[in-house]
Amino acid sequence: MLRRTKLIAALDTASRSQALHWAEKLKDDVDAIKLGLEFTYACGLDAVKTVSEGHKLFLDLKLHDIPHTVASGLSALAPLRPALTTIHASGGTEMIARSREALERAFPDGMERPRLLAVTVLTSMNAAGLQEIGVDATPQEQVVRLGKLAIRAGADGLVCSAHEIAPLRDALGDAPVLVVPGIRPAGTASDDQKRIMTPAQAARAGADWIVVGRPITKAADPVQAARAIMDELAGA
Numbered sequence: 144m145l146r147r148t149k150l151i152a153a154l155d156t157a158s159r160s161q162a163l164h165w166a167e168k169l170k171d172d173v174d175a176i177k178l179g180l181e182f183t184y185a186c187g188l189d190a191v192k193t194v195s196e197g198h199k200l201f202l203d204l205k206l207h208d209i210p211h212t213v214a215s216g217l218s219a220l221a222p223l224r225p226a227l228t229t230i231h232a233s234g235g236t237e238m239i240a241r242s243r244e245a246l247e248r249a250f251p252d253g254m255e256r257p258r259l260l261a262v263t264v265l266t267s268m269n270a271a272g273l274q275e276i277g278v279d280a281t282p283q284e285q286v287v288r289l290g291k292l293a294i295r296a297g298a299d300g301l302v303c304s305a306h307e308i309a310p311l312r313d314a315l316g317d318a319p320v321l322v323v324p325g326i327r328p329a330g331t332a333s334d335d336q337k338r339i340m341t342p343a344q345a346a347r348a349g350a351d352w353i354v355v356g357r358p359i360t361k362a363a364d365p366v367q368a369a370r371a372i373m374d375e376l377a378g379a
């Protein structure tokens with residue numbers, strides 16, 4: 144299947160004016176913006192609404208709690224109408240299934256429901272990090288295990304690194320939406336990310352979306368950095 148890999152800019156900041164500035168500047172150069180924990184805790188949900196005006200929104204709050212609490216939390220976020228939103232796959236089958244039901248109730252027939260993404264293994268984790276928390280598997284094995292569980296339970300897609308796209312497609316086919324952070328254009332710092340690939344490598348591997356934060360927001364010219372990534376995706 145031919146896919147165009149789309150770019151999400153992660154606007155990670157505690158400043159409402161900074162996020163608004165980036166959102167405005169990047170309007171024509173990214174496919175979506177992501178607002179996450181830092182921005183939402185610092186600036187609140189009204190600011191999420193304001194900043195995401197005119198953009199497709201990935202609201203990344205990575206919910207992880209008992210099924211009732213996560214489902215209720217997702218219902219409360221529904222008015223923000225994100226295109227994509229996250230829970231942790233490690234919350235398990237019931238948490239994921241109740242989340243899906245909550246979104247379906249909040250978006251009855253005809254309304255476009257946010258895609259429910261299950262975060263598998265954070266891209267900042269490697270095999271040693273998994274060992275430390277008692278998971279005796281490689282990141283790839285654990286991503287595939289959690290990915291199967293999450294899609295079976297009702298998630299629309301998964302957050303994974305680009306290294307796991309091929310095994311996930313083998314296990315689950317083309318339908319799940321694969322959203323891929325841990326993206327670093329050649330020559331940029333990896334920061335705290337461990338399982339990384341370049342935009343072109345992730346596109347060739349079959350990512351539906353890539354998520355890029357600091358390589359855009361910390362660049363001397365964020366618009367130029369986003370354009371370069373879009374060009375790299377187009378060339379892949």
Ligand SMILES: O=C(O)c1cc(=O)[nH]c(=O)n1[C@@H]1O[C@H](COP(=O)(O)O)[C@@H](O)[C@H]1O
Nearest residue numbers: 153203264265266302324325354355356357
């Ligand atoms: O769910 C996510 O978006 C996410 C999952 C993951 O495994 N790794 C990961 O980096 N992210 C997010 O993707 C963004 C990556 O930012 P940069 O490392 O600055 O490009 C951050 O906002 C993270 O919260």
